[in-house]
Each structure stands twice: as structure tokens, then as C-alpha cells.
Amino acid sequence: MTRHxxxxxxxxxxxxxxxxxxxxxSGSSSSGNSNGGGGGGGTSALKAPMxxxxxxxxxxxxxxxxNLIAWEGYAQPxxxxxxxxxxxxxxxxxxxxxxxxxxxxxxxxxxxxxDLVSASGDADLRLIYSGDVRPVNVxxxxxxxxxxxxxxxxDFNTIDGKHYGISYEFGPNVLLYNTKTFSKAPTSWSAxxxxxxxxxxxxxxxxxxxxxxxxxxxxxxxxxxxxxxxxLNQKQFNAAVSLLKKQRPLIKKYWDxxxxxINLFQSNATVVGAAxxxxxxxxxAAKVPVSDTIPKEGATGWADTWMLASKAPHPxxxxxxxxxxxxxxxxxxxxxxxxxxPANKLACxxxxxxxxxxxAQYHANEPASYFDSIKFWKxxxxxxxxxxxxxxxxxxxxxxxxxITG
Amino acid sequence: xxxxxxxxxxxxxxxxxxxxxxxxxLTLSPPLLWFLVIYFVSLVVMLITAFWSVNPLTNALQHTxxxxxxxxxxxxxxxxxxxxxxxxxxxxxxTDIVIAFPIAFYMARVAGxxxxxxxxxxxxxxxxxxxxxxxxxxxxxxxxxxxxxWTTQKLGLGPVDIGYTNIAMWIVFSYIWLPYMITPIxxxxxxxxxSYLEASSDLGARGRxxxxxxxxxxxxxxxxxxxxxxxxxxxxxxxxxILIGGTGSSFIGNVxxxxxxxxxxxxxxxxxSVVPIVIMIVYxxxxxxxxxxxxxx
Amino acid sequence: xxxxxxxxxxxxxxxxxxxxxxxxxxxxxVIVYAFNKSNVQRWPIPGFSTKWFSVAWHDHAVRSSxxxxxxxxxxxxxxxxxxxxxxxxxxxxxxxFGRETxxxxxxxxxxxxxxxxxxxLNSAFHFAGIDLSLLTxxxxxxTFCIVVVYNNVIARLRQxxxxxxxxxxxxGARPWQTFRFVTLPTLSTALxxxxxxxxxxxxxxxxxxxxxxxxxxxxxxxIFGALRLGQQLPEVNVVILFVLAVTIIPVAAxxxxxxxxxxx
Numbered sequence: 001m002t003r004h005x006x007x008x009x010x011x012x013x014x015x016x017x018x019x020x021x022x023x024x025x026s027g028s029s030s031s032g033n034s035n036g037g038g039g040g041g042g043t044s045a046l047k048a049p050m051x052x053x054x055x056x057x058x059x060x061x062x063x064x065x066x067n068l069i070a071w072e073g074y075a076q077p078x079x080x081x082x083x084x085x086x087x088x089x090x091x092x093x094x095x096x097x098x099x100x101x102x103x104x105x106x107x108x109x110x111x112x113x114x115d116l117v118s119a120s121g122d123a124d125l126r127l128i129y130s131g132d133v134r135p136v137n138v139x140x141x142x143x144x145x146x147x148x149x150x151x152x153x154x155d156f157n158t159i160d161g162k163h164y165g166i167s168y169e170f171g172p173n174v175l176l177y178n179t180k181t182f183s184k185a186p187t188s189w190s191a192x193x194x195x196x197x198x199x200x201x202x203x204x205x206x207x208x209x210x211x212x213x214x215x216x217x218x219x220x221x222x223x224x225x226x227x228x229x230x231x232l233n234q235k236q237f238n239a240a241v242s243l244l245k246k247q248r249p250l251i252k253k254y255w256d257x258x259x260x261x262i263n264l265f266q267s268n269a270t271v272v273g274a275a276x277x278x279x280x281x282x283x284x285a286a287k288v289p290v291s292d293t294i295p296k297e298g299a300t301g302w303a304d305t306w307m308l309a310s311k312a313p314h315p316x317x318x319x320x321x322x323x324x325x326x327x328x329x330x331x332x333x334x335x336x337x338x339x340x341x342p343a344n345k346l347a348c349x350x351x352x353x354x355x356x357x358x359x360a361q362y363h364a365n366e367p368a369s370y371f372d373s374i375k376f377w378k379x380x381x382x383x384x385x386x387x388x389x390x391x392x393x394x395x396x397x398x399x400x401x402x403x404i405t406g
Numbered sequence: 407x408x409x410x411x412x413x414x415x416x417x418x419x420x421x422x423x424x425x426x427x428x429x430x431x432l433t434l435s436p437p438l439l440w441f442l443v444i445y446f447v448s449l450v451v452m453l454i455t456a457f458w459s460v461n462p463l464t465n466a467l468q469h470t471x472x473x474x475x476x477x478x479x480x481x482x483x484x485x486x487x488x489x490x491x492x493x494x495x496x497x498x499x500x501t502d503i504v505i506a507f508p509i510a511f512y513m514a515r516v517a518g519x520x521x522x523x524x525x526x527x528x529x530x531x532x533x534x535x536x537x538x539x540x541x542x543x544x545x546x547x548x549x550x551x552x553x554x555x556w557t558t559q560k561l562g563l564g565p566v567d568i569g570y571t572n573i574a575m576w577i578v579f580s581y582i583w584l585p586y587m588i589t590p591i592x593x594x595x596x597x598x599x600x601s602y603l604e605a606s607s608d609l610g611a612r613g614r615x616x617x618x619x620x621x622x623x624x625x626x627x628x629x630x631x632x633x634x635x636x637x638x639x640x641x642x643x644x645x646x647x648i649l650i651g652g653t654g655s656s657f658i659g660n661v662x663x664x665x666x667x668x669x670x671x672x673x674x675x676x677x678x679s680v681v682p683i684v685i686m687i688v689y690x691x692x693x694x695x696x697x698x699x700x701x702x703x
Numbered sequence: 704x705x706x707x708x709x710x711x712x713x714x715x716x717x718x719x720x721x722x723x724x725x726x727x728x729x730x731x732x733v734i735v736y737a738f739n740k741s742n743v744q745r746w747p748i749p750g751f752s753t754k755w756f757s758v759a760w761h762d763h764a765v766r767s768s769x770x771x772x773x774x775x776x777x778x779x780x781x782x783x784x785x786x787x788x789x790x791x792x793x794x795x796x797x798x799x800f801g802r803e804t805x806x807x808x809x810x811x812x813x814x815x816x817x818x819x820x821x822x823x824l825n826s827a828f829h830f831a832g833i834d835l836s837l838l839t840x841x842x843x844x845x846t847f848c849i850v851v852v853y854n855n856v857i858a859r860l861r862q863x864x865x866x867x868x869x870x871x872x873x874x875g876a877r878p879w880q881t882f883r884f885v886t887l888p889t890l891s892t893a894l895x896x897x898x899x900x901x902x903x904x905x906x907x908x909x910x911x912x913x914x915x916x917x918x919x920x921x922x923x924x925x926i927f928g929a930l931r932l933g934q935q936l937p938e939v940n941v942v943i944l945f946v947l948a949v950t951i952i953p954v955a956a957x958x959x960x961x962x963x964x965x966x967x
Binding site for chain 3: 430436444445446448449455512525528530535539540545551556584585639643649659676682683690
């Protein structure tokens with residue numbers, strides 16, 4: 001975002017404002033078709049502002065502090081405390097519940113405030129192309145070579161050979177259900193659209209949910225021709241929105257905070273819903289009878305990268321953190337805690353050490369086919385991968401979502 | 407005033423005395439400058455962006471002038487959200503007036519000085535217990551299987567689940583802003599001289615008539631002042647709808663928040679802000695007509 | 704008082720009791736759940752434990768957010784006391800063009816919803832290239848604190864007569880002496896109550912602060928983050944209990960001051 005001169009008076013503001021030239025339309029990226037979210041192939045028209053930023057040649061002394069923007073559950077004391085002791089960097093985490101929130105917090109290169117953000121695929125490209133994140137030197141990150149091959153340079157965080165952070169973990173959005181209500185795991189996402197559970201359903205309060213509806217429709221109404229739930233033409237988009245409008249009377253609450261969904265299930269106010277595995281794990285730890293599953297239509301999901309802010313005030317601590325959370329042990333701890341899959345190949349044995357069978361449960365060493373089966377979050381853009389430009393952009397998703405939930 | 411030779415200190419004082427406009431300027435310029443430069447300019451700049459749009463990928467502002475944002479607001483769902491917000495703000499205000507008036511009356515006119523001081527402390531103390539924590543405590547009370555349901559079941563009335571509903575929001579909002587309504591009403595009632603009430607009864611009016619024709623009108627400015635708080639705080643809130651509201655509980659504040667704090671769409675959020683600004687200015691003008699600013703507490 | 708009958712007084716007392724229960728019930732819940740054994744807020748409470756007190760004590764995030772809130776509150780209140788009193792004096796003492804408008808506009812920061820102030824300030828800082836920090840938090844808080852102090856001081860000024868200041872000047876006092884020995888004492892209770900209310904508003908403020916704080920957390924921001932996580936809820940309750948305990952005394956003292964000076 002270009003920086004404007006200081007605004008002095010009302011008249012000065014107006015005068016300045018009218019003197020600005022229009023920033024021009026969105027010469028934005030095409031959305032490629034890679035499942036890794038974002039797709040970088042067709043972004044030839046765009047230049048990443050920070051791509052020529054100087055890379056450090058070594059990690060210096062820690063600055064004593066580290067400011068993270070993270071998903072709830074990504075900065076737990078069990079791996080934060082040892083890190084603080086070992087590096088001397090005191091960690092402070094600001095939680096965000098959606099990619100859009102993260103992008104918003106990270107504006108202006110993190111505003112000179114934040115060092116790292118655990119951004120998902122749909123936030124990554126937006127951050128890269130607004131110059132809010134800078135490339136990292138993977139030579140300083142010894143665990144990078146141990147990452148799964150498909151996560152070393154995925155097109156949601158690596159542009160033109162520059163790595164804007166390293167892949168962290170990934171996982172699916174699951175169907176969470178009460179085991180007392182469902183004697184067997186539901187096999188289809190139709191469970192959250194079923195009138196039988198009216199008033200007892202919950203889904204995230206996030207416009208990206210439209211993609212989940214589209215994913216369900218891609219299998220239940222194949223004649224709509226939905227291939228990518230994030231690239232929807234107007235007809236497909238309207239179908240998804242209309243499905244969600246029909247779902248609305250069934251919803252008890254659209255959850256904004258992970259703790260809300262946890263509360264809804266533990267008080268038995270809801271019996272089925274869309275969730276992150278984090279909620280399942282927290283509820284099971286509190287002995288609430290729930291379980292989760294990935295229904296036959298598949299799942300949307302997130303693939304997270306720790307990205308370095310362009311104006312990070314504590315870059316050395318940031319590099320230390322990335323190194324720390326990429327080690328097999330911490331990868332294992334995070335994976336089990338949140339219920340996701342680690343990017344580090346060597347995490348699997350560590351996971352089984354902590355919780356037997358967890359490596360297989362969270363698909364830790366499965367080949368790329370598992371990764372490709374998840375429809376990772378991607379920023380919906382007008383440019384569809386099929387060469388056409390008639391897909392619905394995210395601003396319209398936001399608007400439609402307000403109409404659905406309002 | 408004397409114009410004889412005075413020591414330098416006195417000269418400054420004398421100059422200031424002789425030029426009241428200079429005194430006025432010096433007194434008023436620091437606060438006014440603060441307001442103008444920091445508050446009003448920010449507001450105006452933000453409102454200007456309402457006519458712009460954002461780049462879909464990078465969220466950068468695009469200075470293309472249009473009324474699209476405003477056109478979008480005055481359609482379907484947005485209008486119903488605005489209507490719901492205003493309605494709930496009004497209902498909460500009325501509820502708070504009804505709850506606060508008797509206790510303010512008791513504190514101001516019936517209680518002894520010691521009781522008055524204790525009651526005043528007690529009615530202000532909740533403001534120190536963190537808005538977030540108090541709202542969150544209501545979830546424990548109102549949720550399914552919560553304290554309220556437990557109580558109604560013990561009373562044989564069966565379970566009750568009003569968690570995440572507009573009723574819950576009404577209860578919580580009325581609760582949270584209650585101290586802001588008690589204080590100004592109390593202030594207004596306290597200021598009524600006893601002589602007025604004596605005169606009224608001397609002229610033959612009994613308790614209820616005095617209440618209606620003497621006390622209530624004199625308390626009106628306090629009620630209006632308190633209502634500014636409860637109305638405006640409810641109108642702009644987005645946190646309680648997130649924590650306590652269910653489907654169909656979104657407020658103007660929520661839509662603004664999801665467009666700025668989340669989607670980074672400043673122009674649309676700015677356009678939405680015009681609505682509460684206009685509503686509150688209208689409300690303030692009305693409150694001023696009723697005398698809310700005369701003896702503001 | 705002969706405006707109320709005996710039954711009237713009894714009914715009023717019942718009402719007062721009910722309102723007090725209503726006001727303090729959630730606070731009681733907050734306090735009880737500070738001793739919650741489990742971190743899930745279920746009813747009835749699963750069990751009691753004091754372990755969260757030590758968790759809160761050792762949590763450096765709590766300590767730094769508490770200190771930041773106090774710092775921001777003190778600075779914002781100080782600014783508000785000065786600027787709010789100046790504004791009150793200016794509007795009360797001088798007749799000038801646009802006086803009505805000024806006194807009307809000075810209420811706006813409190814009357815307009817906090818989210819609007821928040822995003823206006825946030826975008827202004829962004830355009831001006833100012834990074835978010837304690838400074839920007841203070842600026843946001845001071846803006847509405849000024850209004851609170853202004854309201855209190857101007858209400859008191861309207862109650863006091865100007866003849867005292869004139870008499871003081873007639874007796875030869877310099878403006879500064881007049882201010883120190885005549886004006887300030889009459890205003891003192893208004894300043895204290897205004898300052899205390901301003902501090903309370905700043906300390907508990909979350910909406911404007913969400914938009915004006917950078918990576919640092921004030922106490923309300925920390926609480927909101929803890930609520931999102933849902934893992935350490937009793938710790939939040941412990942912190943609130945602590946704040947309540949610490950503030951009972953100044954609040955009680957100030958309310959006694961106020962009832963003595965006649966309200967404000």
C-alpha cells in the first residue's frame with residue numbers, strides 16, 4: 001500500500017485525495033489450480049514488492065521479544081515456554097480466527113509490530129503481493145530440507161524461487177458430531193444441512209464457508225459443474241448461497257471463536273457442526289462425547305506457513321522461532337494438540353511417542369495424494385483457472401455471507 | 407484596571423485580563439486542536455474513503471469515486487440489520503430507564519446520606535469488573551443447562567435455553583449499561599430542591615401527582631443524558647452480539663467490524679459508519695432539546 | 704421525606720435489593736469461577752481449586768498487560784484532566800461564535816460508537832505512517848476521557864458562581880493565585896470524580912483499543928484473547944477478582960467525596 005503524505009486539515013485532506021491517481025484496477029493473480037491454495041503460476045502480471053529484499057546471512061542474537069499472529073492453539077505453553085527459556089525471546093501472541101483477520105492485522109508489513117504470522121494459503125498470496133511479508137533465507141532453516149517434498153516450495157508460499165516463510169502444518173476442516181446423537185459417524189456433509197437437527201447445528205462465521213457448501217454441491221449436484229469450490233461462476237455461487245440460506249434456520253450460532261464452538265458442544269446446545277480438529281481435541285480432553293470425521297465429499301482445509309513480516313522488529317527471534325517449531329518434536333506436539341498434519345517428515349516417530357497411533361491418525365507420513373485431496377483455502381478471485389474471468393471475487397462472498405447470516 | 411508600571415508577572419496577567427479573547431484562545435486551543443486534528447480529521451478522512459473501493463487481492467485503497475458502497479447499504483439484509491440494531495438499542499434504553507429510575511429515586515430522595523453513599527458505590531462498582539468478563543458470565547447463566555435453566559427446573563418450570571438469542575442480548579445489554587443510566591438520573595433527582603416538593607404538597611398535590619408533574623419533568627434531563635449512553639453504546643457494540651448473540655443477532659457494529667477488522671474493506675466499513683453517525687446526531691439533537699446537556703453529569 | 708408513603712418505601716427497598724442482586728450476580732459468578740477446578744465453564748461448577756491464582760501470578764502476559772493498562776490509563780487521564788478542564792473553562796467562561804456547536808461537538812467521542820472512533824483513528828494512523836503503540840492507545844483513550852472530565856467540570860462550574868473569582872481578583876490575587884486558591888478547591892471533587900471515571904473507562908476499554916493497539920495487549924485485549932482460546936478461563940476470572948479487590952477502595956472513597964460536595 002502506497003504511503004501518503006500526512007493529512008493536515010480537512011481541506012488539505014480533500015485536496016490530497018483528489019490529487020491521487022486511481023490505483024488502477026486489480027491486475028491480480030489468476031488463481032492457478034494447485035490445491036495448495038492461491039496458485040502462483042499465473043501471477044505474471046503481479047510483482048511481489050519484497051521479492052528483492054536482502055536476506056540475512058546468519059541469525060544474530062535474539063532481540064528478547066517476539067510478536068506472533070497465530071491461530072488459537074498455535075502458541076501453547078508446552079512449546080512456547082521451552083522456546084522462551086532457550087532463546088530468551090519472550091513470546092506474545094495475538095489470536096486471529098480467520099485469514100482475513102490475519103491479513104488485516106498484517107497490513108503495512110505488520111506495522112512494525114508483528115514479526116510472524118501463521119498464515120493459511122488464502123492469506124499468503126494477499127500478504128506477498130501487498131508486500132507485507134518478506135522472503136526468508138532457507139539456508140538458515142536447517143529443518144527445511146526435512147519437509148515433505150510437496151511442502152518445500154508450494155506455490156502458496158514460494159514465488160519465483162523466493163520462500164516467504166516455511167510450511168508449518170496443514171489439516172482439514174472436519175465434521176464434528178456428538179457421539180450420543182450419531183451412533184455411527186455421519187458419512188456426508190448433508191448432516192449439517194439436515195432439518196432433523198434444526199437448531200442444533202453450528203458452522204464458522206466466515207464467508208469462506210461458501211466454499212464448503214460448494215464442495216458439498218460438487219458431489220451432490222454434479223450438474224452444476226463445480227470443480228474448484230473457490231472458483232465459482234455466478235450460477236454455482238448462487239446455488240451455494242441458496243443452500244446456505246436454507247441451512248440458516250438450522251443453525252444455533254455461527255461461531256466466531258473456537259471457544260464458542262467448544263462451549264456449544266459441551267453444553268449440548270449443538271450436536272453437529274463444522275470445526276477444526278482443535279475443538280474436537282479440546283472437547284474430548286474435557287470428556288465431552290464427541291468425535292470428528294471427513295465425510296465422503298471431502299473437506300476444505302488450511303495449509304499454514306509461518307511468514308516473516310516485512311517490518312518485523314525482531315527478525316532474529318523470528319528465525320529462532322521458525323527453527324524451533326519446525327523441529328520434529330514441536331511439530332509432533334503441535335500436530336497432536338491441534339489435530340493436524342506436520343510438514344516435517346521426521347515428526348511421525350515423535351508423534352507416536354507422545355500418543356501411540358497419532359502418526360497414522362493425523363496422516364503424518366502419507367504421500368502427496370492425501371494433501372491433494374484437501375481443498376485448501378484460497379482467495380476467491382475473478383480470474384478463474386479455466387482462462388475465464390467470471391468467477392465471483394471475495395468481496396462478493398463477504399457481502400453474500402452478510403446476507404446469509406444477517 | 408490600573409495601568410501603572412507593574413512587575414513582568416503582573417503585566418502578563420494584566421494583558422490577559424484586558425484581552426479576554428486572548429485568554430479564551432489560550433484556554434480553548436489545546437483541547438480544540440486535539441479534537442480537530444486527532445478526532446475530526448480522522449473521522450473526515452475515514453468518511454472520504456467511503457466513496458472509494460479496495461483492490462480485491464491486496465486490500466489497497468483504490469481512489470475510484472463512486473456511490474456503490476452506499477447503494478449496497480440501503481438494500482435488504484443491511485436495512486434489516488440496521489433496523490434490528492436501532493430497535494434493540496431503544497428497547498434496552500427503555501428497560502434501563504425503568505430499572506434505574508426507582509433505585510435512583512430511592513438513592514436520591516429516600517435513603518439517608520450513609521446509605522446513599524454505599525448505594526452509589528455499589529451501583530458504580532460493576533463498571534470496574536471488566537465488560538468482557540461480565541458478558542461472559544452471562545453465558546454461564548443463560549446457556550443450555552446453565553444457572554437460569556437450573557433455577558427454573560428447580561422451581562418446576564422446566565428447562566429454558568435462551569443462550570445465543572436476541573432475548574439474551576437484551577438482558578445482557580440492559581445489565582451492562584445500567585450503571586450509566588443510574589448515575590445521571592440520580593444526579594438529576596438529587597438536584598431537585600426539597601422546597602419544590604414541599605411547595606407541591608402545599609398546593610395540594612399528593613405523592614403520585616407530585617411525581618408525575620414535578621419530579622419526572624425535572625428528572626428528564628438526567629434520563630436523556632443516561633439514554634445517550636445506553637442508546638449509543640448498544641448501537642455501536644459488536645462484542646456482545648459475538649459473545650451472546652445467535653443467528654439473526656448481527657448488529658451494524660458487527661458488519662462494520664467484519665468489513666474492516668476482518669476483510670480490510672475500509673471504504674465499505676466507512677460507508678456503514680455513516681448510519682450510526684447520522685442516527686446519533688439526530689438522537690443528540692433530540693436529547694439537547696429535552697435539556698440533556700444543561701446539567702450533564 | 705413526605706413524597707413517599709410507607710408502602711412506597713418498602714416497594715422501593717425491594718426494588719433496590721433486586722437491582723443490586725441483578726447487578727452483582729454475574730460478578731459473583733466471575734468470582735466463584737475463579738476457583739473453578741476445570742477450565743470449562745459448566746454449570747454447576749465441577750469443583751473448586753486455587754491453582755489458577757498461581758497460574759495468573761506466573762503469567763508474564765497478564766503482568767505486562769496489566770501494567771500497560773495502568774500506564775495508558777494514567778497518561779490518558781492526565782491528558783484528559785488538563786484538556787478537559789481547559790475545554791470546560793473555555794466553554795463556560797467565554798462567549799464566542801460557535802459556542803453551542805463546540806459544546807455539542809465535544810460530546811461526540813462518547814456519543815458516537817467506539818468502533819467508529821476506532822477505525823477512524825486506525826486509518827488516520829495508517830495514512831500518517833504512525834505505528835501503533837502505547838502512544839496511539841493513549842491518544843484513543845484520551846479522546847473520550849477528555850469528554851468525561853469536561854462534562855464533570857462544566858457541571859460543577861455551572862453550579863459555582865463567578866463572584867468568588869472576581870472577589871479574589873479585586874483583593875489583588877494574580878490569576879494563577881486565584882486559580883490555585885479559589886477555583887481549584889471548588890473543582891477538586893469534580894476533577895477527582897471525573898478523573899476516576901475517565902480512568903475506569905480507559906482501563907476497561909476494548910473496542911477503540913482493538914484498533915489502536917499494536918502487538919501489545921492492554922488487560923481487556925488480553926482477556927479477549929484468553930476468551931478466544933477458551934483454555935484459561937478461570938485465570939481471567941482470577942485477574943478480574945484482583946482488579947475488583949484493588950479498586951473497591953478508591954471507588955468507595957471517591958463516591959464519598961462526591962456525595963459530600965453535592966453531586967459534582
